[in-house]
Amino acid sequence: MSWLSRLAERQMQKARLTGDLQGLAGEGKPLPDRPGDAFISPGEAIGFRIMAEAGVLPEEIVLKKAAARLRESLALEVDAVRRKAIQTELAQVEMRQAMAEEARRRFLRD
Numbered sequence: 001m002s003w004l005s006r007l008a009e010r011q012m013q014k015a016r017l018t019g020d021l022q023g024l025a026g027e028g029k030p031l032p033d034r035p036g037d038a039f040i041s042p043g044e045a046i047g048f049r050i051m052a053e054a055g056v057l058p059e060e061i062v063l064k065k066a067a068a069r070l071r072e073s074l075a076l077e078v079d080a081v082r083r084k085a086i087q088t089e090l091a092q093v094e095m096r097q098a099m100a101e102e103a104r105r106r107f108l109r110d
Contacts, residue, residue: 044108060104063097 015021026032040048051058070090077083 044104058100058104060097060100063093063100067093067097 012021048058048061052061067090070086070093074083074086074090077086
């Protein structure tokens with residue numbers, strides 16, 4: 001166990017003993033199912049969760065939601081011209097999403 005893990009364990013034990021971990025939102029309830037968190041590091045998941053709880057979403061998440069909406073529209077669209085326009089917009093949104101993800105990875109790496 002690393003020194004950082006030992007420090008974290010001590011801090012959690014101290015908080016447990018002083019009662020700082022009682023009465024928190026969601027206490028006694030199962031953890032929410034977040035299958036998307038399985039594909040990102042725990043540190044990134046925590047950062048995303050903190051931002052979401054503060055009402056701020058990273059650009060890549062906003063773009064991911066936009067891409068999902070476009071995919072839904074594409075699945076329902078029957079007009080060939082409109083489908084082509086949606087496909088073009090979807091490709092642009094997906095490219096911007098990939099760029100935002102890469103920028104975050106580089107920022108965290110450096």
